[in-house]
Amino acid sequence: MSTPTPPSTSVGSGNPLDRERAHLSASRAALRAMRTDVESLDISDVAANWVNAVILQREISDRIKALADLAHTPLFFGRLDYLHAPGIDLAEGEQFYIGRRHVHDADGDPMVIDWRAPVSQPFYRASRKDPQDVGLRRRFGYTGGELTAYEDEHLTDATEADTGSALLAAEIERPRVGPMRDIVATIQPEQDEIVRADIHGTVCVQGAPGTGKTAVGLHRVAYLLYAHRERLARTGTLVIGPNRSFLHYIEQVLPALGELDVAQATVEELVDHVAVTGADPADTAVVKGDARMAQVLRRAVRAGIRMPTEPCVVVRGSRRWRVPAYELEEIVRELAERDIRYGAALAALPQRIAHAVLVKMENGGEAPDDRVQDAVARNAAVKAAVKAVWPVVDPAKLVFRLLSDAEFLAECAEGLLTPEEQQLVLWAKPPRSLRSAPWSMADAVLVDEARDLVERTHSLGHVVLDEAQDLSPMQYRAVGRRCTTGSATVLGDIAQGTTPWSTATWAEALAHLGKPGSRIEPLTKTFRVPSEVITFASRLLPGIAPDLEPAESVRESKGALSIRQVAPAEPAEDPAEDPGAASAALDAAVLDACRESLRHEGSIGLIAADARVPRLAALLDAAGLPYLAPGEETSAEARLTLVPASLAKGLEYDYVVLDEPAGIVDGEPDVRTGLRRLYVCLTRPVSGLTVLHSRPLPDALAG
Structure with a gap:
């Protein structure tokens, strides 16, 4: 060459x-x-x-x-x-x-x-x-x-x-300035195989950091729109990301490839049926996100069905046609036992009763036609019979009742949830109305499930689900409903799962998505993260994802990793007695590292524990260093982005300054989740990583 x-x-x-x-x-x-x-x-x-x-x-x-x-x-x-x-x-x-x-x-x-x-x-x-x-x-x-x-x-x-x-x-x-760009000129053979995979099958990509899994998913959408444009123009495509900052970061990739009509959304936006004003504790969110809740909701939706005890008498002219209670019960029971949507059964029930009336009319010597059947189905007596046995269900009101009525929840969750789990699901203080309810994100997903049980959710032709490892089983079901008759591209990394309900295996995730047995494609060759950095971060893998092979970088970049322990100018005999001195020294080191990184071309990411972000923002303001929020476009005037650790996933920067790894770990509910969050943060750079710490590094990294 x-x-x-x-x-x-x-x-x-x-x-x-x-x-x-x-x-x-x-x-x-x-x-x-x-x-x-x-x-x-x-x-x-x-x-x-x-x-x-x-x-x-x-x-x-x-x-x-x-x-x-x-x-x-x-x-x-x-x-x-x-x-x-x-x-x-x-x-x-x-x-x-x-x-x-x-x-x-x-x-x-x-x-x-x-x-x-x-x-x-x-x-x-x-x-x-x-x-x-x-x-x-x-x-x-x-x-x-x-x-x-x-x-x-x-x-x-x-x-x-x-x-x-x-x-x-x-x-x-090439320096990363501005939003994410396409990789159309640099697609590798293993990536191209995924990009051009057949539209009829769902593909799950287990991609280590820097392997280009997000770009692969977006280019797959562009390819499918080229190869199946008429079909997807009719059925639609959707890209689902973890948050709006991430979607803003990737939103220019498809337009650069000539594709202007691909919708983007977060899972929260997909299930936007109630106003989310509350937040669940982790243990509550885990139970609400469990797949067992789907069966609880199914029971709740059908809990109002009652077997008829009175006949239905329809008056037509001078004649009365009587459908006895036992015949009505047969109709209701047959519909209840069929695996069809509650709303579809409700729509069919008047027609079934009307058909029973028409049979009696024919036996009585009349010759009714379809118009007569429709008229009978609209008869007041038939409507009253339907209302008595198969009431209309409002999904939000149903979930409201389930979360505020202990007896109703116990009835629907018997044999599915333990009494302790039922107590976690219930609102601590039952609200008076739907408007005053403290709806959480997990509750909104339950409402979406209930809506689908009542009326089928519209299915798209293809859905790309990025950062999928952080979804709960119920969230997977919500996404799966959007592609029941289409296919999906699932992108994620088990090692980067940072929610209490994060995915354990892709086989489980695909089953919840409704795509069991789909092919799983690993991407382990990283093109973005330098070898020194990915090798350092991979020390965490045995503790956070022992079944995954470490990624192998194709890029050697000597000096890409700098680990600096920061100590106060005059250390105290016992550092625990004077944490302010260590903090001041760390603050100064962060500002120095940011100024040093800004001497290089490209974007700079200052990543820190969420709790440290307000202090670092004040420091940058006082130092006169302009900075951006995640998702905002870099420019000649502002190339530094202040990134809370919780929003770092999916983003990339030429140079990263990582503030206090121990603080990032402590910011999560448990050590394993904290180490996974740290793994995400460590793997954001393209050219260089500077790690600053005043506290000891996690044991896995300290060697």
């Missing part, structure tokens, strides 16, 4: 770099022409009515946005020289430029091929062992949107040494 070619100074047509620049210019001109063609479309006489005109105009506007030429986003990043034309064994080879979108010239001939097209796949998967009919793979390097270098790999040349791609390494290590 050649080393990257520096910018050319000659303009001769024989210079490869100049030819590539000329193709880039021509491709940009072709893209502008494609956009102009769409902008000039006249639909005044095309649409049949104003509704169609509005829809068509919106589609045209979306197409214009998708054809935008982003100046600092390379139009193509690679080239494939095929030995033969794809699909034609004897034909002369062809050359394809691989980019983020398709671009064609005035004759319709492709100038840039979409990275998702089948002909582009060898760019990511071809190798000397399996060249896939590719003679040469060329990568391009850009600076500020300008093509400045290229690098060739001759896949059929057995004598050429495989020294790795310098351009690939440079792209991975």
Whole structure:
């Protein structure tokens, strides 16, 4: 493989770099022409009515946005020289430029091929062992949107040494300024296999820090929208993240790939049926999040069903038609025993009773039709009979009763929850009304479950669930309801589970999601985290996730890790007697480390225990160091982000200053969860990590 070619100074047509620049210019001109063609479309006489005109105009506007030429986003990043034309064994080879979108010239001939097209796949998967009919793979390097270098790999040349791609390494290590960017130019073979997995199957990715699992999930959405656009346009796609800061951080990835219509949400937003104003203690949240609560709710929903004791008498003209109680009971019992939604059974019950009446009418010599049956189903006597045996259920009111009525809960939870667990579930002080109820996030999930028991939740075509290891079984069920007839991409890392109910195994999680037996794909090669840093953080794995293999970094970066113990200038004989001196020394060391990191290019993350964040914010303000909140975009004026440890998951920074690891561990309800939180925080950097501590490091890290 050649080393990257520096910018050319000659303009001769024989210079490869100049030819590539000329193709880039021509491709940009072709893209502008494609956009102009769409902008000039006249639909005044095309649409049949104003509704169609509005829809068509919106589609045209979306197409214009998708054809935008982003100046600092390379139009193509690679080239494939095929030995033969794809699909034609004897034909002369062809050359394809691989980019983020398709671009064609005035004759319709492709100038840039979409990275998702089948002909582009060898760019990511071809190798000397399996060249896939590719003679040469060329990568391009850009600076500020300008093509400045290229690098060739001759896949059929057995004598050429495989020294790795310098351009690939440079792209991975490029400073992180602004929101998360796509990895379309650097997708690796094992990542590409997940990205292009079939839409009919759910894929679960167990990804160590820095393996690109989030980017893989987003690129999978982009690929599926390319390969199954009509289907997913009809059924919809959704990306679910752990919090709004995380979603804001990743929100530009899909638009950069030309996909503008993918919805994003948190689990909290999915189940936004009641106003969450309270918070449960951990032990209460664990019980409410347990899958057994689904069966408790099922019993609660059906608790109001009563077997009829009186006949139903329908008057039609001068005749009376009587359905005896035992016949009504047979109808009710049959519906109750079927595995259908409560609301669907409620809608069917009047028709079943009406059908019984029609049978009697036919036996009596009449010839009723479907209109008569519908009229009977609306009869006051039938409505009264239905109301008596199958009452309407309001999901929020049902859960309200379950959490405030000890007798009702005991009836529904018998044999499922212990008396102690039932006591945990009940509100300590029963509220007077729905509005005054101290609804928690776990309660909102219960309401969502109850709603689905009454009426089926709309299913999407594909759902991406990121940071999935932190979901409770009931939250998995809530997500699973959104893709019952579709597929899912589940992304997470067991070692980064930091909730009391976090996932123990992916097999359990997939079962709760409603996708048992789905394939689980491990990603253990980290491209983001330097080797020194991931090796240091992996010392925690035996205690937090003993079944996981440590990640292996592809990046050696000497000096990427700095561990500094901070001591006061004049230490006390007993440090416990003067914690203020140690704290002041740590504060000063944090400011020094932040200033030192800011000398480097790129983003800086100052990560600390949540309880320390207000103090550090005041210190940064006093020192005149501007800083951002997680999810806010970095700029030339503010490249430092102050990150509470609880919000660090999923984020990445070029340099990280980690404040007092012991404080991060102490901020969690138990040591294991605290060590998992620390593992998350340690694995956020791309280029360098500085660990500052005045207290002893956890034993696993102290060696």
